[in-house]
Amino acid sequence: MSNPRISLIVPIYQVQGYLRECLDSILEQSYADFEIIGVNDCSPDACGDILDEYASRDERVKAVHLRENVGLGRARNAGMEQATGDYLFFLDSDDTLTPGSLQQIADRLDATDDPDVLIFDYARTFWWGKAQRNILASVFQKSGPEVFTAKQRPEFLKLIMVVWNKVYRRGFVDRHGFQFPPGYYEDTPWTFPVLMSAERIAALDSVVVHYRQRRQGNILRTVSRKHFDIFDQYERVFTFIEANPELAEWKPWLFGHMIDHFIAILAKDNRVPDSARAEFFEQASRHYRQYMPADYVRPQGLQGLKHNLIARGAYPVFQTLKVANKGRKRLRTTVRKAKNKVEKRQLQQFYETQLKRPVDENLAVYSSYWGRGYVCNPVAVYAKAKEIAPQIHGVVVALEDEVHTLPPGTDYIVPGTRRYWEVMARAKYFFNNVNFEDMLIKREGTVHVQTQHGTPVKHMGIDMLNYPAAAKGMSFGKLLQRSDRWDYCLSSNRHSTEIWERAYPCSFKGLESGYPRNDRFYTSTAEDVRRIREELGIEPGKIAVLYAPTHRDYNKVFVPQLDFAKLCEDLGDDYVLLLRGHHFYSGSSELEKLKSAPNLIDVTGHTSSEDLQLAADVLITDYSSIMFDYANLDRPILVYADDWEIYAASRGVYFDLMEDRPGHVARSQQQLLNLFTSGAWQDELSAGWRETFRRRFCQFDDGRASERVVRHVMLGEPVNTPAVIPLDERTPAPTPQQAYSRTAGRTTVPKPASGEPTGTPVKVN
Structure with a gap:
């Protein structure tokens, strides 16, 4: 070859x-x-x-x-x-x-x-x-x-x-x-x-x-003494020219370029450390004297003046010239900022006063979805910190109408109150699954952890730049300024790690801990599963189908993709449909109209998504990140994708879900119904897709993600302490069938709708 x-x-x-x-x-x-x-x-x-x-x-x-x-x-x-x-x-x-x-x-x-x-x-x-x-x-x-x-x-x-x-x-x-x-x-x-x-x-x-x-x-x-390497590099070039006399004519040009390069480095604030700038200037001056050709002619104007100052070693004058030029620019910026600050002064005064107080090394703030209370990854970390880092006092951010959902004894702060800004000014640790408001100032020594709230199918961060319908006028500059506060960003799989780094080009450290909220899928018991189903009103022996669609950027209100009344009727009394609309639509009139459908329970306003997943026998979703969480339970997943091409075009996606699927895909309601009537929803083909999907997207979720986060971020222990359990060695929470069979004998699996033959039977241990 x-x-x-x-x-x-x-x-x-x-x-x-x-x-x-x-x-x-x-x-x-x-x-x-x-x-x-x-x-x-x-x-x-x-x-x-x-x-x-x-x-x-x-x-x-x-x-x-x-x-x-x-x-x-x-x-x-x-x-x-x-x-x-x-x-x-x-x-x-x-x-x-x-x-x-x-x-x-x-x-x-x-x-x-x-x-x-x-x-x-x-x-x-x-x-x-x-x-x-x-x-x-x-x-x-x-x-x-x-x-x-x-x-x-x-x-x-x-x-x-x-x-x-x-x-x-x-x-x-x-x-x-x-x-x-x-x-x-x-x-x-x-x-x-x-x-x-x-x-x-x-x-x-x-x-x-x-x-x-x-x-x-x-x-x-990056500010570093490594910028001094520039002197060795030009020495190598001049040494090469000396060894090749035919190149001697290049010396004047190369010399002038070298001095311009030194000046360019000194002009930047993010190159040479302030404490070493005089030393760098002195080294530049030595190079000037050592390598200046006899026939070199200095440039004219301001650049020529800078050359002259370097030749003379006049660092104080050089620095004064630099400061004077920067001063004029800073004056304009300061005037503009001062005007804006005066307008906000009344709102910020109390907060600024609190910022002068010391950071409380044992105070942590946990916030999810702009104050939705006790949900998602932040509060999973909060619960684990109470257990293994009790010296750190945790405070949960909750809007007024979410306070009643907090567990008894939970300390909380309501956004916009004086205590809210007092805690935000003084806390050491901040956990959020979105972003805190622009007004928040990241103090030196504080630690901000972006927990995220799902594995991305759709484009996120700056990857949304080319999708204005999804961005809805977002200021990407401000988004990245908020994201610059992150010290850590959690992920539950390598796919997410790569996406977060690219979609949020900031200086955070990726923490492949797994998602803390998913710990419950490995720590919950049969008793937990039975209790949740009973609280939801799901009768023993019923197949609970959790339907959890995602938000569509091209719809302003909740638009049902399914005819729920007909689906419930076709499935029959052996099934119950749990409708989990996106939290954007909680309490909407469109959802209220659907509650009359037989065998349908609206769980959109239910506090815990994890509870709903533990209660479900099967998940129907479209492009929601819930599929990645639910995959941890190793239970059947169906993808209802009647508008995949429209969704992918309007929002942008990171992979083709029709190929890298977690289970069977239905493109119409009839196809979806057929998956149930034929028993295919739980067949071997579905299990095979799910196995591949779990290996790719459930890499770090093993029931100990919260502990890894607390031990590393709060207790300073090494990353991945404890180590991630291999997927083959993990045991998910019991299925509903297993949960009931362990207390009341073996529960009969309901027949598929319309009495059609089943696919591969589910073995109940």
């Missing part, structure tokens, strides 16, 4: 939310003569598993796993050692290729007779959906020889000095022995020597790479 034309070397580190998109953008190219060398730089997240998954299903992907983290440059070197292609293409693992771009590269290489380097263009892609082509793209349109040297077309040296906007002929790289050094700014001592040495360079006037502009996670935008 001949070597591939192009080797794409993809160094990988902490990009689990973006890696699939990167690899897919390569593998879906129309041009196929390539290989991917994915280099897992000892990434602490799921990147290694994702890489292995792709390598296992496509022979063009080779997975390289480094034993220790070596950094971007040396990870690329490790990839080069494995590459066999004619050309090397270094692609960052959070960036993507545009469709058809590899074919354009291959065609251009052929048309220019295999140059040493081919340069192409890129576009910056922003989290809010904007794509902006390189502002210097005009260099590709300038006239000049199609194959050239850097001296013949120096305008290409004005482009951003990165490695990923070019492909390199392997023979050329090997002949010169080019390698990436360790440290930050590793592209510098590669790009300059490569371009200055290349005898044959070509250009492609096309956007090949979408360069992702991440809100968080760019190491070059």
